[in-house]
Amino acid sequence: MATPHAPPPSSAAKQTELVWSSPACRQLIRNHSLRGTGVLAWGPAAGRQCYDLLVIGGGSGGLACAKEAAQLGKKVAVVDYVEPSPRGTRWGLGGTCVNVGCIPKKLMHQAALLGGMIRDAPHYGWGVAQAPHSWATLADAVQNHVKSLNWGHRVQLQDRKVKYFNVKASFVDTHTVCGVSKGGEETLLSAEHIVIATGGRPRYPTHIEGALEYGITSDDLFWLKESPGKTLVVGASYVALECAGLLTGLGLDTTVMIRSVPLRAFDQQMASLVTEHMAGHGTRILRGCAPEKVEKLPGQQLRVTWVDLTSDRKDAGTFDTVLWAIGRVPETASLNLEKAGVHTNPVTGKILVDAQEATSVPHIYAIGDVAEGRPELTPTAIMAGRLLAQRLSGRTSDLMDYSSVPTTVFTPLEYGCVGLSEEAAVARHGEEHVEVYHAFYKPLEFTVPQRDASQCYIKMVCLREPPQLVLGLHFLGPNAGEVIQGFALGIKCGASYQQLMRTVGIHPTCAEEVAKLRISKRSGLDPTVTGC
CATH class of the missing domain: 3.30.390.30 (FAD/NAD-linked reductase, C-terminal dimerisation domain)
Known part of the structure; x- marks a missing residue:
């Protein structure tokens, strides 16, 4: 889809400024610089809490790693902080999959499938009338389930004696991070081993006028209290097609705008069949098109202007919601990885890792979506996190095998x-x-x-x-x-x-x-x- 661009400057930049403006962090950096050693010892020091393992990120991979390590006798802490989306959407502990990914997506996909079953029911002898769908009822049910999972994760951490900090973490040196809470309170944490499992967030095409101001992403869709109405989904990823498919299944007028090919990372014959089925069952698909501008009309609707890339002809349409699903960016911008010497891919921004999940700093690891070359799948992050914890505890030398990993795209x-x-x-x-x-x-x-x-x-x-x-x-x-x-x-x-x-x-x-x-x-x- 759209050419990759940096994520909105609001989240990472503002939080980084907040972290480094905290007095405790400034003093620690000052002392560090005066010492001139380049590395702070990770052991006990005034004002610091020390752990065997510190996990940065409370998503599926990070939580799995933390809980496994704690169960194997390690002193473990988890730091997690969700920066609100540009539209102000917030959620709890559990990461993308639990809050704005796999779980709410599958539940809404099931709701859409039920609509098809209701249409089939009379053929099987059931006198069922097709009724209009209530987005508010579905959203309430989905959000209540997600909140129960948030609470369950908190309880599980407590049961395993994992210390949880709701703070935004940023590296001070190779063994220490500074965490800042929503209220500005600072916490300094040191650990023998650190695991980065911060995942990624949806990408915004910030070069498109009105994209950030008026568009939403999957970070927002599943937390909407009211129906998104007539929706334009921009993207060709599995997120784009899944969202478009479930919205169509719920009876909403839905259009998908695809710049080049759908499901690029998948088998292309299968991808074509997926989109053919969607097109034949109510989803309008605009191929070879790219958006140029989003404007808000007096009646609160959004006017989107796009260009047909083959003919260079411009067109426009009116929608209630514009959903960007053009890819994801790793959550690394505010970690200050350079302070720890952790290397990233300059193109993708993802953290470079080896087969042991280790970064350029041997005792700092990265798992899940934030790591370069890893599939962006919850089950792989969970298994990688558990195996890493077992290796750090000396229980196994087994490495994560990323070959032949199964997955499913939940299109209609x-x-x-x-x-x-x-x-x-x-x-x-x-x-x-x-x-x-x-x-x-x-x-x-x-x-x-x-x-x-x-x-x-x-x-x-x-x-x-x-x-x-x-x-x-x-x-x-x-x-x-x-x-x-x-x-x-x-x-x-x-x-x-x-x-x-x-x-x-x-x-x-x-x-x-x-x-x-x-x-x-x-x-x-x-x-x-x-x-x-």
Whole structure:
């Protein structure tokens, strides 16, 4: 989508100024400079609290690491502070996934799916009338659940004797951070080991007039008390398509503006099928377009001007809400990483790490979305955090394995995958060494209400040479995450096509179609499943 730009200056810049203006931090830096050693000892000192492990960031990865280390006998502290979004949205402990990501997204996705089931119900004999959806009721239920999770995390930290500080942390040296609370109170914390798990926040296209003033992001969508109404979603990421899909499913007039290709990091045939399904089920998709300006009209609606990049023709439309979903930026700007000597990628801003999750400073680590080269997925951050805590406690030497990580895009027709895309497999092994087995199928549940199933599709990417090691599996259809999770184990263990073909499917399910893939792309035969 839009060219990457720096995040809004309001959050990081203001907080950094606040941190370094605190008297305690200034004095500590002054003493540090006078000493001229370059490093402060991490042990006890006046006005400092000391720990075996200090975790910066209260998201899924950071909390998992902290709780695991504490359970293994370490003295642990967690510092976490959520800078309000430019629109003023705030939330509690738990990070993006709990508050403004996976959890509220999946609940709202389920609400949208229920709308489709209500439309199907009369075909199955249920006298159910389609009723208008209440955003306020849904939002209240989702937000109450999220708040219960916030509270649960606080209780779990307390139970494991992990000290929690609701402060914005900033490095003073390699072993010390200065935390500043919302009220300006300073806390100095030292630790033998420090883990950075601050995640990322949505990117704003600050070069577009009105983008910051009038637009929202996924940080705001799930906390809206009132319906967003007619919505323009700008972006081609999984966040963009998921949000657009659920809004359409809830009965809202929704448009997606895609600059180039959708789901760039995924298999592109699957990405095309995802957007085709969305376009055929109510979501308007503007391809090859980029926004230029957002204006607020007297009636509070937003007028968006965009350009068609192929024809250079300008167009405009009126919306109630503009949602930016053009990517994320790591939360590193206010950490003052240079004070600790932690290196980042100058392009992405992410922290450079090795296989041990260690940064350029051996006792400082980074996990999750903030680390360079790591998948931006909650489960990987959790597992990486737990393994890191176990290594620091001397319980294991196991490293996180980032290969063959399964994931699912929760668009109206869900897309689950594990392993390599077809493009990646061909690039790595050569087209002549890759065999792709595929099928278009129709879920049994779709038959009675005569639902469109033209995009329900499975493909298995394999090596061509027997026993045909499975390189990747891609599934587009209902409950894709539940289907892919089981097959991910087999692929992780080195399953072959021959082994999968000897696997007995569960009938009648969508998942059994994976075990029935017999037609290869190379054969040119029609891959449409017929019969039962």
